[in-house]
Amino acid sequence: xxxxxxxxxxxxxxxxxxxxxxxxxxxxxxxxxxxxxxxxxxxxxxxxxxxxxxxxxxxxxxxxxxxxxxxxxxxxxxxxxxxxxxxxxxxxxxxxxxxxxxxxxxxxxxxxxxxxxxxxxxxxxxxxxxxxxxxxxxxxxxxxxxxxxxxxxxxxxxxxxxxxxxxxxxxxxxxxxxxxxxxxxxxxxxxxxxxxxxxxxxxxxxxxxxxxxxxxxxxxxxxxxxxxxxxxxxxxxxxxxxxxxxxxxxxxxxxxxxxxxxxxxxxxxxxxxxxxxxxxxxxxxxxxxxxxxxxxxxxxxxxxxxxxxxxxxxxxxxxxxxxxxxxxxxxxxxxxxxxxxxxxxxxxxxxxxxxxxxxxxxxxxxxxxxxxxxxxxxxxxxxxxxx
Ligand code: GLT
Ligand code: MN
Ligand code: MN
Numbered sequence: 001x002x003x004x005x006x007x008x009x010x011x012x013x014x015x016x017x018x019x020x021x022x023x024x025x026x027x028x029x030x031x032x033x034x035x036x037x038x039x040x041x042x043x044x045x046x047x048x049x050x051x052x053x054x055x056x057x058x059x060x061x062x063x064x065x066x067x068x069x070x071x072x073x074x075x076x077x078x079x080x081x082x083x084x085x086x087x088x089x090x091x092x093x094x095x096x097x098x099x100x101x102x103x104x105x106x107x108x109x110x111x112x113x114x115x116x117x118x119x120x121x122x123x124x125x126x127x128x129x130x131x132x133x134x135x136x137x138x139x140x141x142x143x144x145x146x147x148x149x150x151x152x153x154x155x156x157x158x159x160x161x162x163x164x165x166x167x168x169x170x171x172x173x174x175x176x177x178x179x180x181x182x183x184x185x186x187x188x189x190x191x192x193x194x195x196x197x198x199x200x201x202x203x204x205x206x207x208x209x210x211x212x213x214x215x216x217x218x219x220x221x222x223x224x225x226x227x228x229x230x231x232x233x234x235x236x237x238x239x240x241x242x243x244x245x246x247x248x249x250x251x252x253x254x255x256x257x258x259x260x261x262x263x264x265x266x267x268x269x270x271x272x273x274x275x276x277x278x279x280x281x282x283x284x285x286x287x288x289x290x291x292x293x294x295x296x297x298x299x300x301x302x303x304x305x306x307x308x309x310x311x312x313x314x315x316x317x318x319x320x321x322x323x324x325x326x327x328x329x330x331x332x333x334x335x336x337x338x339x340x341x342x343x344x345x346x347x348x349x350x351x352x353x354x355x356x357x358x359x360x361x362x363x364x365x366x367x368x369x370x371x372x373x374x375x376x377x378x379x380x381x382x383x384x385x386x387x
Contacts, residue, residue: 001312001315003307003308003311003312003315004047005046005047005048005049005307005308005311006047006049007049007083008049009049009284009307009310009311010049010050010087010281010282010283010284011047011048011049011050011283011284011286011306011307011310012048012049012050012051012052012087012088012283012284012285012286013043013048013050013051013052013285013286013303013306014051014052014053014054014057014285014287015036015039015051015052015053015054015057015058016053016054016057016289017257017286017287017288017289017303018034018039018042018043018046018289018290018299018302018303019033019034019036019039019057020289020290021033022289022290022292022294024292027292030292030293031294031295031296031299034296036053036057036058036071036074036075036078037074037075037077037078039051040075040078040079040082040084041078041081041082042296042299042300042303043082043084043303044081044082044083044084045300046300046303046304046307047304047307048084048303048307049084049085049283050084050085050086050087050088050283051079051084051085051086052086052087052088052089052090052131052135052283052285053086053089053090053126053129054089054090054091054092054122055089055090055091055092055118055121055122055125055126056092056095057092058071058072058075058125059071059072059125061092061095061096072125072128072129075129076129079129085130086126086129086130086131087130087131087132087133087283088126088131088132088133088134088135088179088243088283088285089122089123089125089126089127089129089131089133089134089135090122090126090134090135090136090137091115091118091119091122091123091136092122093115093118093119093138093139093140094137094139094140094187098111098114099111099115099140100140101140101148102138102140102141102142102188103115103118103138103140103141103161104116104138104141104157104158104160104161104162105138105141105142105149105154105157105158105192106140107148107149112157112161115161116161116164116165119161119165120165120168123165123168123169123172123174123176124172126176127172127174127176131176132175132176132177133176133177133178133179133215133242133243133282133283134169134176134177134178134179135178135179135180135181135215135243136162136178136179136180136181137181137183137215138158138180138181138183138191138192138193139183139186139187139188139191140187140188141154141158141188141191141192141193142185142188142189142190142191142192143188143189143190144188144189144190145189151192154192155192155193155202158192158193158202159202159205159206162178162206162212163206163207163208165178166178166206166207166208166211166212167207167208169211170208170211177211177212177213177242178211178212178213178242179212179213179214179215179242179243180193180199180202180203180212180213180214180215181214181215181216181217181220181245182194182195182196182198182199182214182216182217182220183217183220183223183255184220184223184224185223186223186254186255194224195221195224195226195231196214196216196221196231196232196234196235197231197234199214200214200234200235200238200240203240212240213235213239213240213241213242213243214235214240214241214242214243215242215243215244215245216228216231216232216235216241216244216245217244217245217247217287218245218246218247218248218249218260218267218268218271219245219247219248219249219255219256219257219258219287219288220245220255222248222249222250222251222252222264223249223251223252223253223254223255225251225252227267228267228271229267229270229271229274232244232271232274232275233274236274236278236280241280241282242282243282243283243285244275244280244282244283244284244285245285245286245287246260246271246284246285246286246287246288246306246310247259247260247286247287247288248260248261248262248263248264248268248288249263250263257287257288257289258288258291259286259288259290259302259305259306259309260286260288260305260306260309260310261306261309261310261313262305262309265383266379266380266383268309268313269313269316269317269379269383272310272313272314272316272317273313273316273317273320276314276317277317277321284310286303286306286307288302288306289302290302316382316383319382320379320382323378323382323387325378326375326378326379326382329371329374329375329378330375332371333370333371333372333375341354341355341358342354343355
């Protein structure tokens with residue numbers, strides 16, 4: 001099989017992912033920084049389709065207007081040279097000390113206003129570069145102590161900011177959708193709207209809910225011990241899977257952002273299988289970084305590995321669908337002999353009466369075993385290359 005990434009695979013990386021220099025809370029950087037232009041070339045060579053960015057991944061927060069102009073022009077030239085595009089952009093609302101207490105939910109009204117200004121400018125930049133999805137990851141939108149902020153007030157502040165920005169986008173006539181990215185904690189002790197489910201509930205309360213969806217990240221749901229495939233499926237079913245951050249990590253740990261498929265292979269398989277079967281058309285964005293042990297050769301291996309694993313799992317999903325023994329079990333599991341009273345397809349009084357009067361053989365229902373051990377073992381063997 002040829003696992004070479006192609007543009008139609010929609011594989012993207014953030015500048016901050018391959019550009020990660022390996023700083024952690026206990027250690028200094030281990031890799032010298034590459035410029036955005038160098039990173040675009042690295043990604044182009046690895047076979048990525050697109051590159052995503054925070055405003056300050058490209059333009060430093062204290063750049064002068066002429067610096068800004070020059071940096072953006074150089075970057076656009078690199079995009080032309082490599083054929084890469086910028087499908088998604090976002091705002092850095094977490095690195096600068098001004099955001100120590102959050103951005104849209106900060107207690108200081110001046111910080112909230114500054115966060116809106118910074119985001120409007122970053123949206124302008126993202127749209128100039130061609131982005132059609134704009135991510136909001138509220139890394140600092142939380143607390144260490146609930147003495148600091150009223151959680152209801154925080155939701156109101158966050159809602160007001162998103163409503164303001166949706167109206168700004170409409171007013172500018174931009175073709176841009178927002179994708180909210182939940183995370184339970186880190187860097188804050190607790191971050192508001194911690195899971196995909198929480199975000200979905202929140203989106204329904206916005207002024208323009210149709211403009212706003214999800215950017216779920218595998219590692220973030222796994223930090224909470226949740227099933228990422230189920231979270232993605234719920235977002236998809238709600239029409240809200242606008243973007244996705246693929247990576248991996250051990251359950252319950254800090255935000256490890258490991259290479260896609262490097263920890264929970266089975267979960268990665270069911271995720272790829274899901275995305276391909278529903279024909280999710282958005283970016284497959286790898287929001288991860290190379291181990292701190294690596295030099296830039298290792299970073300290239302990391303980037304290639306993310307894409308290669310995705311493509312291998314995509315091929316495994318195809319084989320799973322075409323495996324006669326697996327498919328026979330799938331048929332058997334959901335087989336319907338037509339003996340159950342018809343109740344689905346909407347309520348009618350007759351269906352309710354028929355169902356209430358029906359005599360079920362409860363013992364027989366309880367006696368039926370399901371062949372899931374066999375089905376899972378076949379799945380594992382397929383993944384292990386034994387079938
Ligand atoms: C940051 C975070 C990611 C977010 C990025 C978008 S930046 O690295 O850990 O999960 O997707 O702001
Ligand atoms: Mn993460
Ligand atoms: Mn992410």
